[in-house]
Amino acid sequence: MVPPRPALSFDHLGFVIAVLIGIALFAAPFATYRATRIASGEARLVIEALPFSMAAALALVALGVALGAVLARDPLGRLGSAVIGLAVLLPSLGLSAGYLTPADNNFARVSPSLGFWLLSLSFSLLAVDALARMRLGPFGRLAALAVGASALALLLLSGIWDDLSILKEYDTRADSFWREARQHLLLAFGSLAAACLFGIPLGVASHRLRTLRTAVMQSLSIVQTVPSIALFGLLMAPLGAVAASVPLAAALGIRGIGAAPAFFALFLYALLPIVANTVAGLNQVPAAVVDAARGMGMSARQRLLGVEMPLALPVILAGIRIVLVQNLGLATVAALIGGGGFGAFVFQGIGQTAIDLVLLGALPTVALSFGASVVLDALVDLSKGTTPA
Amino acid sequence: MIEIDRLTKRYGATLVVEDVSFNVEEGTLTVVVGTSGAGKSTLLRMINRLVEPSAGRVLIDGEDTRTIPEDELRHRIGYVIQGYGLFPHRNVADNIATVPRLLRWDRKRIAQRVEELLDLFQLDPAEFAHKFPHELSGGQQQRVGVARALAARPALLLMDEPFGALDAVIRSKAQDDLIAIQRRLGATIVLVTHDMNEAFHLGDRIAVMDQARLLQYATPAELLMRPADDFVERLVGTVERPFRLLSLTPVREALEAGHAEGEPIAASESLHDALSRLLWTGRKALPVADSSGAIIGRVSVDKILQHGRPLP
Numbered sequence: 001m002v003p004p005r006p007a008l009s010f011d012h013l014g015f016v017i018a019v020l021i022g023i024a025l026f027a028a029p030f031a032t033y034r035a036t037r038i039a040s041g042e043a044r045l046v047i048e049a050l051p052f053s054m055a056a057a058l059a060l061v062a063l064g065v066a067l068g069a070v071l072a073r074d075p076l077g078r079l080g081s082a083v084i085g086l087a088v089l090l091p092s093l094g095l096s097a098g099y100l101t102p103a104d105n106n107f108a109r110v111s112p113s114l115g116f117w118l119l120s121l122s123f124s125l126l127a128v129d130a131l132a133r134m135r136l137g138p139f140g141r142l143a144a145l146a147v148g149a150s151a152l153a154l155l156l157l158s159g160i161w162d163d164l165s166i167l168k169e170y171d172t173r174a175d176s177f178w179r180e181a182r183q184h185l186l187l188a189f190g191s192l193a194a195a196c197l198f199g200i201p202l203g204v205a206s207h208r209l210r211t212l213r214t215a216v217m218q219s220l221s222i223v224q225t226v227p228s229i230a231l232f233g234l235l236m237a238p239l240g241a242v243a244a245s246v247p248l249a250a251a252l253g254i255r256g257i258g259a260a261p262a263f264f265a266l267f268l269y270a271l272l273p274i275v276a277n278t279v280a281g282l283n284q285v286p287a288a289v290v291d292a293a294r295g296m297g298m299s300a301r302q303r304l305l306g307v308e309m310p311l312a313l314p315v316i317l318a319g320i321r322i323v324l325v326q327n328l329g330l331a332t333v334a335a336l337i338g339g340g341g342f343g344a345f346v347f348q349g350i351g352q353t354a355i356d357l358v359l360l361g362a363l364p365t366v367a368l369s370f371g372a373s374v375v376l377d378a379l380v381d382l383s384k385g386t387t388p389a
Numbered sequence: 390m391i392e393i394d395r396l397t398k399r400y401g402a403t404l405v406v407e408d409v410s411f412n413v414e415e416g417t418l419t420v421v422v423g424t425s426g427a428g429k430s431t432l433l434r435m436i437n438r439l440v441e442p443s444a445g446r447v448l449i450d451g452e453d454t455r456t457i458p459e460d461e462l463r464h465r466i467g468y469v470i471q472g473y474g475l476f477p478h479r480n481v482a483d484n485i486a487t488v489p490r491l492l493r494w495d496r497k498r499i500a501q502r503v504e505e506l507l508d509l510f511q512l513d514p515a516e517f518a519h520k521f522p523h524e525l526s527g528g529q530q531q532r533v534g535v536a537r538a539l540a541a542r543p544a545l546l547l548m549d550e551p552f553g554a555l556d557a558v559i560r561s562k563a564q565d566d567l568i569a570i571q572r573r574l575g576a577t578i579v580l581v582t583h584d585m586n587e588a589f590h591l592g593d594r595i596a597v598m599d600q601a602r603l604l605q606y607a608t609p610a611e612l613l614m615r616p617a618d619d620f621v622e623r624l625v626g627t628v629e630r631p632f633r634l635l636s637l638t639p640v641r642e643a644l645e646a647g648h649a650e651g652e653p654i655a656a657s658e659s660l661h662d663a664l665s666r667l668l669w670t671g672r673k674a675l676p677v678a679d680s681s682g683a684i685i686g687r688v689s690v691d692k693i694l695q696h697g698r699p700l701p
Contacts, residue, residue: 292474295439295547296488296537297463310478385478 013129014069014078017122021066024118025059031096032113037165037354043113049096061088062119069126079130085123089116090155097163109165111356138378145374152367165356166363173345173360181364183259184341187334188327188368191263195270195323200316202271203278204304213279220272228265228330232337235261262339266330270323277319281312313383321376328369332361390415391436391545391577396445398431405431407601408445413545413594416575418568420592422582422624427598429581433547436579437466449544464488467538467546471553473530475522481507481533482518488541506536509570528559535567539576548580552587564590585624589633597621609637614699631697635661638696640677640688649674649687656685664693 024030029043030050047055061084068081097110131144161167170177206213226234240256242249254260285308293303335343342361349357391413398406406428413419421429434440436447438459447454454462475484482503489499507514510532522530531551538546551567552560568591571578582588588595589609596606597617605617613634616622625633640663641656653676654663667675667690674689 286472286474286477288470288472288474289476290474291439291470292468292534293476295437295463295468295470295474297460297491298487299460302491307476307478 011070011073014071014126017069017126018066020118020122021062021069024115024122025062028115028118029113030115031093031100032111033100034109034111034165036107037109037169037356038352041111041113044096044100046115050092050099051095054092054095058088058092061085065123065126069122075130075133079127079134082123082127082130086120086127089119089123091160094155094160094162094164097161097165101163109168109356110163111165111359138381141374142378145371149371166359169345169354169356169360176344177360180340180342180344180361183339184328184331184343184365184368187259187263187266187331187339187341188324191266191270192320192323192327194263194267195274196320198267199271199274200278203275203316204282206275207279207282216275217272217279220268220275223268224272228269228333229336231265231268232261232333235264236337239264257338259334259339261337262331262334262341266327266334269330270327273319273322273326274316277315277322278312281315281319282308284315285311314380317376317380317383321373321380324372324376325369328365328372332365390448390450391579392448392451393432393436394446394448396432396435396447397443398428398435398440399443404601406435406442409598409603410445411596411603411606413577413579415577417593418571418578418580418591419594419596420580420582420588421596421598422585422588422592423598424624425583428601429583429598430549432598433549433579433581436545436547437463437468439463460491464492464541465544467541467543469534469538469546469548469551471550473534473551473554475530475533475537477522480519480521481512481525482514484522484533485537485540487537492541494541502540506540509573510536510566512536527555528563531555531563532566535570539574544577546576546578548578550582551580552582552584561590567591585626589636597624599624610634613637632661635659635664635693635697643688643692643696644677644686645689645692647674647687649676649689651675653678653682653684654688655680660688660693660696663688664690667693 025046028045030046030048031044032041033044034041046058049055050058065081065085068078072078072081093112093116100110101108131141134140136144155161156167162171202216206216223231236256239254239261243255244250289307289311290303293307298306331339331341332343332346334341335347342365345361346358347361349355349359349361393409393411393413396406396409397404409428409432411419421432423429431440435442436454438454449465457465476487482500485503485506486499489502494502503518504514507517512529512532517525517529517533522533525533531554535546535548535551538548552563555563564587567578570576580591592609594606594608595612597604597612597620599620605612605621607615607617612621612625613630616625636659638660639656640654640658640660643660643663644656649672651670651672652666654666656677656679663675667673674687676684677686677688679685
């Protein structure tokens with residue numbers, strides 16, 4: 001007989017989360033204050049970073065979440081306490097910025113510090129773990145993502161964070177931020193689309209022809225092992241030569257540096273997962289199904305489009321998911337050769353030792369990768385649809 | 390009529406099918422039987438040209454299959470394989486509609502045909518039409534596989550080990566269903582199996598293959614009484630022989646005048662079943678009834694035993 005599960009019990013992940021919350025509240029600085037954007041920072045504990053009543057409220061809520069994380073079993077309750085934690089934590093960061101910045105001072109900067117990051121990590125971990133325990137279907141996960149994204153957008157639009165250093169960096173660069181955002185997405189999604197257009201047919205051909213498969217897989221594996229910066233460098237010379245000798249190419253913006261080599265490198269990196277997953281997806285289509293399709297007089301095209309591709313789709317989508325997450329990250333490096341994207345802020349920030357500027361490039365990249373992987377995971381599940389797992 | 394004329398398949402130096410000829414009459418069920426690797430599947434796949442013959446030809450109602458485009462030929466020949474190869478991403482109705490759709494039948498005609506076939510195979514359309522293959526039992530999948538093969542009223546049905554994936558109880562039911570459907574539709578069927586019992590149970594005629602060659606093509610009774618060589622004799626099973634012979638003979642053949650006590654047996658049942666009943670009840674004879682139930686005579690143990698040996 002299974003003993004009835006108590007409503008309260010000791011949870012191991014919850015214990016780790018509680019320890020993190022304890023460190024964040026009492027041992028780590030909540031925010032960093034700097035007199036100017038490149039001055040060295042001064043750490044502020046929670047109690048120093050917020051008015052006393054706010055600090056006390058935040059500490060109480062965080063301790064409550066820690067207690068819930070260790071003892072509560074019901075995933076809905078765990079999710080609820082994580083959401084309450086985040087709902088108190090995120091605005092309080094904005095309040096802290098206003099509280100720490102002296103009046104009429106445009107040079108001082110307040111940025112989140114270890115304590116804030118640990119708290120948001122703990123709460124998010126608890127929320128994600130609770131969502132995983134709830135075993136949401138694909139639509140449920142998409143809905144959760146939409147709620148999270150809307151909450152984030154609301155925080156940004158409400159102006160509560162406007163005193164934060166990273167938003168001050170954004171403020172002075174709003175135009176270039178959206179330009180680089182568009183460039184980043186163009187690089188990541190454009191090279192993905194090109195890789196699909198080229199890679200899926202190549203995968204189909206490789207599945208049919210064993211000799212082609214070996215050659216394609218090996219060359220793409222070699223490409224995959226070349227470090228990204230080296231690949232950008234390797235592409236400069238040939239693309240430069242193309243631009244010099246073909247006027248049309250130059251008119252289309254193909255040059256040795258800039259977006260063209262970045263796009264091409266991302267495309268090359270994207271090919272291996274796409275081709276490999278197309279081949280793997282087609283390989284796992286049961287032989288009896290293909291034999292039956294042939295035996296009933298389906299033409300090669302009817303078999304491919306009507307039977308083989310639909311059955312290979314979940315595996316191909318899994319490949320696309322890998323590529324998209326990989327591309328969103330790698331596109332950052334494109335800035336090194338003048339390709340633009342969020343990487344432009346990262347490398348400028350590193351050059352100026354302005355950490356806030358680095359974050360302005362890095363945080364949207366992380367958010368995009370996270371969102372893309374949730375959306376594509378849901379799509380993979382949906383494409384499996386009626387076929388057994 | 391299907392004429393298989395000197396069919397040969399060679400892979401490099403290996404002969405897989407060597408110079409096989411036989412005719413299949415319309416509306417009959419022919420079983421190709423043999424050990425694994427005998428070439429029977431290759432022979433079957435040469436009929437719908439999934440395998441191109443190295444030599445020889447197949448005529449369907451006098452028309453050489455090589456003159457018909459491959460896909461068109463296969464639209465006219467039903468094909469059922471072991472494991473059925475149902476499309477996992479399509480529901481039962483869509484699976485059955487595969488060939489009619491390829492032939493561009495109109496929607497209404499396809500829907501009618503699907504319903505008709507589901508009824509024929511005792512699958513309630515309301516319940517099964519929208520189920521997916523993984524939601525079906527093995528026996529139901531098998532029936533959907535055969536229904537799909539019959540959807541466009543093919544001139545010929547090819548079946549490669551169609552009962553191989555079923556357990557013993559469901560298999561014998563599926564075999565009986567196939568015989569009933571074949572009788573009802575008057576379908577011409579060529580079926581490949583390695584199971585001799587299945588061959589005797591189903592076949593109007595049996596083709597015995599070994600090592601790429603056709604050893605004997607005959608009715609089940611001929612195969613038992615006049616095996617072409619030692620191999621066929623062994624395959625037929627020396628010990629089982631008398632019982633197989635009795636299974637093939639209807640009670641009607643051993644009918645004699647006279648009276649007997651007990652539950653009557655139908656004249657259409659086999660002598661094997663009659664003997665089994667006699668042994669179990671300890672009687673010497675049973676009354677025999679015709680299809681209307683009227684007693685037309687009796688069948689006795691002595692008379693049955695005479696049928697269990699070859700004619701002198």
